[in-house]
Amino acid sequence: MNLITNLKQTAADSLLHLYQVNLQPDQVLVNATKPEFEGDYTIVLFAFVKQLGKSPDAVGNELGTAMQKALPSIITNFNIVKGFLNFTISNDYWLEYIKNADAKNLVPPTTIPQKIMVEYSSPNTNKPLHLGHLRNNFLGWSIAEILKLQGHEVVKTCIVNDRGIHICKSMIAWQLFANGATPSSTHKKGDHFVGDYYVKYNDAFKAEVAGLVAGGMTQELAEKEASIFKAAQEMLLKWEQGDAATLDLWKRMNSWVYEGFEVTYKKIGSDFVKTYYESNTYLLGKELVEEGLTKKVFYQKEDSSVWIDLTGDGLDEKIVRRKDGTSVYMTQDIGLAQLKQKEFNNDASIYVVGDEQNYHFKVLKLICQKLQLPAADGIYHLSYGMVELPTGKMKSREGTVVDADDLVDAMIAISKEKTEALGKVSDFTADQLSELYNTIGLGALKFFLLRVDPKKKMIFNPEESIDFHGFTGPFIQYTHARIKSILRKTGIDVAITNNELLPLEKQLAIELSTFPAIINEAAENLDPSKVAIYAFNLAKLFNTFYAELSIANAESETKKQVRIQLGILTAATLQKAMSVLGIAVPEQM
RNA sequence: GGUUCGGUAGCUCAGCUGGAUAGAGCGUCAUCCUUCUAAGAUGAGGGCCAUUGGUUCGAAUCCAAUCCGAAUCACCA
Incomplete structure (x- = not known):
């Protein structure tokens, strides 16, 4: 069980025992303690204080004592400041975590694996892909990988608008x-x-x-x-x-x-x-219209066109068959949903489509539910905002579209230029160099498009090139390469022995331990940006660690062992986090 | 007009299941490479969290109203 869940559970148990109040573990708020206070995790007491009619200090003392007694090997100390109960977690707990964490298996698989379809990309065959498609592709690919990492079976699909x-x-x-x-x-x-x-x-x-x-x-x-x-x-x-x-x-x-x-x-x-x-699919859904009429989900107007009345659900009436008997977009999509279900028997279906179609997917899900199609409840629209230019929307008619191929090539060219200027890879072969330029250029681009909350529209300024410093893909790739460089020198065979952890060592362990929770959060919200932000924070923390503490020349052999293991875990976590964003991390750059 | 989404530092964005002094990056200024990769680190500066009211011990976060912006409300896909 992870530490925070454990603390919540123990707090709920203790409260029940002490005061006969029944709380769900999730109702207990456990936060990381602010750095200016002593402790690692904090429980906010105000929530219970009121219903108990006691002072925060009294509740804090009793709860703190009870929890420490319940978790003697984990909680070594607690203090109360103005209604905040701060716990110090034992050194041994984190040491054990560092020792036992498996760099090859960072995310425990879900207990209820599902089959999930992710539809993304949806190109038109009358023009090349542009920047908007890139956001779509990266999001779709990434969310599929995040779900896979959790242990789900994922089917990636694409619908091509070819007619x-x-x-x-x-x-x-x-x-x-x-x-x-x-x-x-x-x-x-x-x-x-x-x-x-x-x-x-x-x-x-x-x-x-x-x-x-x-x-x-x-x-x-x-x-x-x-x-x-x-x-x-x-x-x-x-x-x-x-x-x-x-x-x-x-x-x-x-x-x-x-x-x-x-x-x-x-x-x-x-x-x-x-x-x-x-x-192949534009004629689908015709039988479903008949079925819907029989089930009285749909109704027919005098001109014989078929409609569904969604005013009861706060929406409008929607046509599903024209008077000439032909299907509309909605009908096709219902038919396609049914076809996908038949072919793959998926539990859920995620559509990566721009937010201009929010209404369409709301209606699609509703109709599928009313028709009682299997897995209708599992329809999710991963809705993302448009990528705009500083001058406004991209318009193909006005020639302001940022072409995908051009942009990718430009990014690779820039990464070549920057890499050459730094001159750190003189030992690379021509093939290795071209692979590195690809990795860095695409890394910068993908990270740039994935680091923002998908549902927000974002602005891309072609005048300012995408950054390679700070909150960027190359920063994280660089941190990974940096760790790998150290590990090549120190070797990666470690034996961890008893040891006092320094604040930065502990902080790094804490940050590493939250990775599975981040993946969960990203999956639940269909939001890869959570992973991007996490990877950045982890890399940043490691760089601070790196500047303060030496690994290869640590103060003692036991310290060296712990830090090598922290390096291994950080590199593996960065690699895994970036891999679900579709970004490779080089060994050297 | 209805619905939905957004408005946080000069710029790009986190934070939004209410909690301690609102955070990053870029840009600006300053410091750090005879010691593991300076694509790095440290520090300074920068904020009426759109506005107004409400709920609360406590609001950037929840509620209401208002203002601004976007999408959508197609027998296009």
Whole structure:
């Protein structure tokens, strides 16, 4: 049992015994003691003082005495300051912790493992990935790894938006302007190649509309009448009718895009167990509409369109089938949820999707629950805020989109520059160097995007490059490399003997011991930033430790042994924490 | 207009299941490399925690109202 849980439980037991008050252990507030006071952990007494009608000092004394008696090997001392009961934890307790902690198994597996699906990335096949996709990918990948670390089985999936009018737009533009050019004939990455034609479509569209407006048409009408737009609409119709030539072109252009995505995913480390394509799933959910009508979850209007009334749940009415019998987005998603459930039988399903779709996922979950689909209660929306520029939202039409490939390459280039300037890796081979630059560049980028609470929107300023100092990935990578450098010199065979721990040694042990709780918190809140913040605090603490105390040249052999073990545990914890963020830590940098 | 989310240091963010003097990083200034990696450490400076009221022994944290910003309320996905 971890120490804080133990203290809470003991406090609850003691209170019951002393005063016959029945409290849940979680109702007892146990905090780390503020550094300016003596002790390690603090119980706030005010909560019970009132119902007991005693003074805080009296309660503190009685509770402190009882708890010390109950945990004689753990609590060595206590004091009371203004309603705060401070406990000092025994040296031996922490020494035992340091001795027994297993660097290879830092997080105990959950007792109730589940099968959890994480859907993330969801690219469109008409343009390359951008900064927003990076946040999505890193979040999805990370939350999957956090759940895995807890012992859950995780299925990573991706839904590709590969059909619709926007895809037809790049297809039309390619027909009109490409002259048969391909990614290989132009030496362009496939997704960028297709993206360029999407831009070309928009330019041509805009020009045509401007011409029509100049000829006296209203803007609105011109947008509908533009021939290039009509061509795209026609193409969508042909696609839906299964026209062979259209499907050929569609497949061909999509395959270019997938080749490009493949490169990017490989570089940033995204992987999926199963990829769903909207072209296969967009007709799903039709039977569910029938089922919903039978169950009277849905109802039909006079025009024969089908709706669900969610006004009782504080939401609006929502259409689930058009009057022409076709599905809408919501219907597809219900159908896809059912399909995923059938194929993988998952207990829970996490959707990593931007916060603009909060309403959609609220409705999705509600409808699935009302239809009594299995695991409907296990639907979670990991909603994240947009990445914005100092000038506001990124807009592809205005060319203010930060391209994923460009950004990743820029980060790697910067890490190369900085590493060369420091000149600490002269013994590396060319391959090792390029791997190191990747590790550091991507580490900086991933950490930058993951260190912020996902649900908050964040601002990225392309003018200021992402930092490599302070609260950053490279800082933590550096701390890891630093520890490894020491351990290469000292060796890692340790024998811990009786020993007094110095404050910094103890502090480090305490910080290390909270890692499993941090992973839990991150998993419960679907929030990798908790792990990022923890890794930073641990690295910072180690660096203070490093500046104050020598490991290799410790005052005594017993001290040296303890510090080597602390080094091993810190390095392992940093490595593990960073690994669930998708960030590798180098041995040397 | 309804709903949801946000407003904390010059900037980017923690803290929000109420607790002791509100924390980091960047930036600014100062100090520390003949001793384990200075991508580091130490210190200084910087705050009406949007505003106003309420609950409480105690409020950045909970409640209410107001102001500002964003998203959404599509038979687009």
